[in-house]
Every structure is written in structure tokens, then in C-alpha cells.
Amino acid sequence: MKKETIQPEELKKAMAESWSVKSSSKWSRENPAKGQCGVTALVVNDLLGGEIKKTKLAEGWHFYNFISGKRYDFTASQFSENITYTYVPSNREEAFSDTNAEQYCCLKQKVWTVLRW
Known part of the structure; x- marks a missing residue:
């Protein structure tokens, strides 16, 4: 599969298969997201x-x-309540403050493996 052809639903599935305690210390079998x-x-x-x-x-x-004008929240399933999205602009630096280099590299590598890249 080429990167140019990845569809959001395929990526969502690959993410769910890739999450682990190595990508978040809060991961559990009951709530992998x-x-x-x-x-x-x-x-x-x-x-x-x-x-x-x-x-x-x-x-x-x-x-x-x-x-492209559409929200993609692949981790919304972690919450029991509905989310009222406010679409506050953010960036990679802020998102990275929620993780660390080891977790990021682990998830990225696992996703690449699942997608067979």
C-alpha cells in the first residue's frame, strides 16, 4: 500500500491494531484508545x-x-460521554506535549508495520 492511497478508515483500523501500553501508559484491553x-x-x-x-x-x-474540512477523531471511543468539539487550533508541538518520543516512535513504527510499509 502506498502512502498516497491510504484512506482514513484503513488508518483508523491500523491505529486501533497498533495501540499498546508502549504508545500510552493509560492503555488497557478494556479501553485501548x-x-x-x-x-x-x-x-x-x-x-x-x-x-x-x-x-x-x-x-x-x-x-x-x-x-479537508472533516474531523477525524480516532480516539473518541476512550470517552463514555459525547464530545462537544470546539475545534481549537493546535499544532504538533502541543500534541507532542501529550506524549513522548518513545511512544510516538513506537506507534508510528507499529502503524507502518500494520500497513506493510
Whole structure:
């Protein structure tokens, strides 16, 4: 699969298969998306471009992607309540503050492996 042909739904599936305790210390089998928002937004941005946005929730900032006028929040399943998105502009630096280099590299490498790149 070439990077130019990746579809958001394919990437969403690859992300879900790639999350682990190595990409977020909050990961669990019961809630694999927990704590994955910053690192996921970064890897999605690497592959699909677009913008990184954030919304303030009770637990803190929640990061997601905005690509070609559409929201992509691959980690929304970590929350039991519905999210009221505010689309606050963000960037890679802010999203990176929610993770670290080891978690980012681990998730990126795992996603690449799942996508067979």
C-alpha cells in the first residue's frame, strides 16, 4: 500500500491494531484508545496531513485531526460521554506535549508495520 492511497478508515483500523501500553501508559484491553489522542493525532498528521485541533474536556485537552474540512477523531471511543468539539487550533508541538518520543516512535513504527510499509 502506498502512502498516497491510504484512506482514513484503513488508518483508523491500523491505529486501533497498533495501540499498546508502549504508545500510552493509560492503555488497557478494556479501553485501548485511552491516552492515545496526542500520539495518534501526530501519526495521522504524518500520513494524511491536515490540521491538529484540540477540545478542552474534564480530563484536559483532547487532540484530533481536521483534514479537508472533516474531523477525524480516532480516539473518541476512550470517552463514555459525547464530545462537544470546539475545534481549537493546535499544532504538533502541543500534541507532542501529550506524549513522548518513545511512544510516538513506537506507534508510528507499529502503524507502518500494520500497513506493510
